[in-house]
Amino acid sequence: MADVVFSNVQKTFGTFTAVRDLDLTIRSGEFVSLLGPSGCGKTTTLRMLAGLEFPTGGTISIDGKVVNDTAPGKRDIAMVFQSYALYPHMTVAKNIAYPLKKRGVPAAERDQMVAKAAEMLQLTPLLNRKPGQLSGGQQQRVALGRALVRDPKVFLLDEPLSNLDAKLRGYMRAELVELHARLGRTMVYVTHDQLEAMTMSDRIAIMLNGDLQQFAPPQEVYRFPANRFVAGFIGTPSMNLIDGELTRAGSGWRFCAASLDVPVGPLNDMAQPGPACLGMRPESLSLGAGEQMAKVLLVEQTGHENIVTLQFAGQIRLTARTTAAQDLQMGADVAFAIDTSALHVFGPGETGPRLNRLLENKSSETDGQT
Amino acid sequence: MSRPNTATPLERRYAMLGVILIAPTILVFCAVIVYPLFSAIYLSLFQIFTPTLQGSFVGLENYQRLFQRSEFWISLRNTLVWTIGTLTLQILLGVAMALVLHQNLWFRSLARSLILFPYFVSTVVAVLVWRWLFNDLYGILNHLMISVGLIDWPLDFLGSSPNAMISVILVGAWKYFPFVVIAVLARLQTIPEPLYEAAKIDGAGPIARFFDITLPQLREVLVVIILLRAIWDFKEFDLIFLLTGGGPLITTQTLPLLVYKEAFALNQMGMASAYAVVMMAIMLVFMVVYVLKTRNKDESR
Numbered sequence A: 001m002a003d004v005v006f007s008n009v010q011k012t013f014g015t016f017t018a019v020r021d022l023d024l025t026i027r028s029g030e031f032v033s034l035l036g037p038s039g040c041g042k043t044t045t046l047r048m049l050a051g052l053e054f055p056t057g058g059t060i061s062i063d064g065k066v067v068n069d070t071a072p073g074k075r076d077i078a079m080v081f082q083s084y085a086l087y088p089h090m091t092v093a094k095n096i097a098y099p100l101k102k103r104g105v106p107a108a109e110r111d112q113m114v115a116k117a118a119e120m121l122q123l124t125p126l127l128n129r130k131p132g133q134l135s136g137g138q139q140q141r142v143a144l145g146r147a148l149v150r151d152p153k154v155f156l157l158d159e160p161l162s163n164l165d166a167k168l169r170g171y172m173r174a175e176l177v178e179l180h181a182r183l184g185r186t187m188v189y190v191t192h193d194q195l196e197a198m199t200m201s202d203r204i205a206i207m208l209n210g211d212l213q214q215f216a217p218p219q220e221v222y223r224f225p226a227n228r229f230v231a232g233f234i235g236t237p238s239m240n241l242i243d244g245e246l247t248r249a250g251s252g253w254r255f256c257a258a259s260l261d262v263p264v265g266p267l268n269d270m271a272q273p274g275p276a277c278l279g280m281r282p283e284s285l286s287l288g289a290g291e292q293m294a295k296v297l298l299v300e301q302t303g304h305e306n307i308v309t310l311q312f313a314g315q316i317r318l319t320a321r322t323t324a325a326q327d328l329q330m331g332a333d334v335a336f337a338i339d340t341s342a343l344h345v346f347g348p349g350e351t352g353p354r355l356n357r358l359l360e361n362k363s364s365e366t367d368g369q370t
Numbered sequence B: 001m002s003r004p005n006t007a008t009p010l011e012r013r014y015a016m017l018g019v020i021l022i023a024p025t026i027l028v029f030c031a032v033i034v035y036p037l038f039s040a041i042y043l044s045l046f047q048i049f050t051p052t053l054q055g056s057f058v059g060l061e062n063y064q065r066l067f068q069r070s071e072f073w074i075s076l077r078n079t080l081v082w083t084i085g086t087l088t089l090q091i092l093l094g095v096a097m098a099l100v101l102h103q104n105l106w107f108r109s110l111a112r113s114l115i116l117f118p119y120f121v122s123t124v125v126a127v128l129v130w131r132w133l134f135n136d137l138y139g140i141l142n143h144l145m146i147s148v149g150l151i152d153w154p155l156d157f158l159g160s161s162p163n164a165m166i167s168v169i170l171v172g173a174w175k176y177f178p179f180v181v182i183a184v185l186a187r188l189q190t191i192p193e194p195l196y197e198a199a200k201i202d203g204a205g206p207i208a209r210f211f212d213i214t215l216p217q218l219r220e221v222l223v224v225i226i227l228l229r230a231i232w233d234f235k236e237f238d239l240i241f242l243l244t245g246g247g248p249l250i251t252t253q254t255l256p257l258l259v260y261k262e263a264f265a266l267n268q269m270g271m272a273s274a275y276a277v278v279m280m281a282i283m284l285v286f287m288v289v290y291v292l293k294t295r296n297k298d299e300s301r
Ligand SMILES: Nc1ncnc2c1ncn2[C@@H]1O[C@H](COP(=O)(O)OP(=O)(O)OP(=O)(O)O)[C@@H](O)[C@H]1O
Pocket: A013, A016, A017, A018, A036, A037, A038, A039, A040, A041, A042, A043, A044, A045, A192
């Protein structure tokens, strides 16, 4: 059982900053995902925690102990690599036994532990094969087996499912969640797939260009994105983001863009009249009735629902979600209404901060739950 | 070569094309390898005077005489001592140097080109330099060893018995270890870095990482290197001939030197051919062992 604390961690490669001022406290036993687009510093963060990369500033501690100068083998962590990194000349059994052997576990005990891990991951019939003779999913399980055979304090996983096909990925996702529940160990999971992060994590750390954007449970990240980037990154199809102007209206605020003019309710202290961004989830648009008109550009059928792309006021594109039953013709005009109780307002810029008041109330509420 | 009868006309045309394309190679191969091979076997059945190439058929008598001669056995032993000694040094030195050069050193690219130097230098030049270094009157090696107090009296590196063989082995190792460095370095660069990182996390120190990851990954390339170098060292001629000429007496005379002596000093072409054929037979044994070994490995995979 161990918590992991990054405080003020910095990593630069030459003049390039890969991770900037990272403060992150991972609780003991928690499943945390590092999520973000390619090149945002997820792997670098994980590798610093593993001891494969050295921070150029700040401290990392595991279980209250600063590990900046501790060798990877002494940190009591286990890591699953994206490429699995199985030892190609060793059998599956030897691969799984290797970390035990290097820690001086006697052979008899080692065999027992390997057998137990193999059973848990259904690898028993494969123990005498070499990694080259295994499928991707099997290799992935061996890599997991090598990590969990020794019961480390922290598990680190770097996109372990990215090489698997969609079906196997879904299956392994469930397996990992179950494994986490059973072992109760701290797990840090790197992914660029928001579905993985949303479904598996206790909390998600979203990064962009080396900066932490938000660190919160999946529901909170979805419902109260901390800034414009998070809002656009989380959710499929992604949130509609419309640039426009914010104006004061009595005690509240209004947002205008082209012919759109909606009340956005009370905002926080950061709100200022001027350029801003309005965000609305596709599900907060309802088609068929309402005071606004838009043209249907595209209808994508996913089976149980349709994703509809609308063109509004000449240049604004919106995505809406409707039931598959609703019959819409491409090119036709359709009326729509906006659920004004579920609007998000962000400041200008790529990472414009959330301006709704709701954030503070709700985040303390969710914190209380966990 | 049995081809299935089910071949379509197109496949047969492709097969024809293959035969036409490969024919020149086969012809050249026959001219430069198969012909000399059989002519050596043929010549070994005659007693021939080299300058006139006149001789008489003697059957297997050359072979009978050869196995009875102690000179043959001494030369064979010298060949084995030389081959095993120089090859071992080449491999140890080559792998060690490759590991050093594989580290991220700022002078790595410079060192890599420098390391090839002995391999580039023509054997004649290299041997001249070494003979000068080894010289017991004015050689720098003796001078250095005396000045640091290692020896009291100049050593005769090339003219006394075990010294000559040791010197030849050392020069051979110096001359050919760059080949090992280059081949091993090329392989080292293809070993995926995550393997080392995984081993680090699994608690393996630098020495464990070498034996558990680097060495097994190098095994295949080392087998090839050892085989190639063993063949080349086994038939090495110029380096030994120029350095010691086989002496003192015949203590560094290897089989190739014996063949040369028989053919061009004693003018016994038939006998020389017999030696050459025996040499070839010995190398054939190496090759068969190698082929069997690699085949077993492929199957057990
Ligand atoms: N050894 C290195 N030298 C220089 N730059 C590096 C090095 N390693 C990573 N970087 C840079 O640091 C940034 C973050 O890299 P990192 O591997 O952490 O990205 P990532 O978030 O894991 O992306 P991905 O999803 O593509 O794996 C990238 O822009 C990358 O180019």
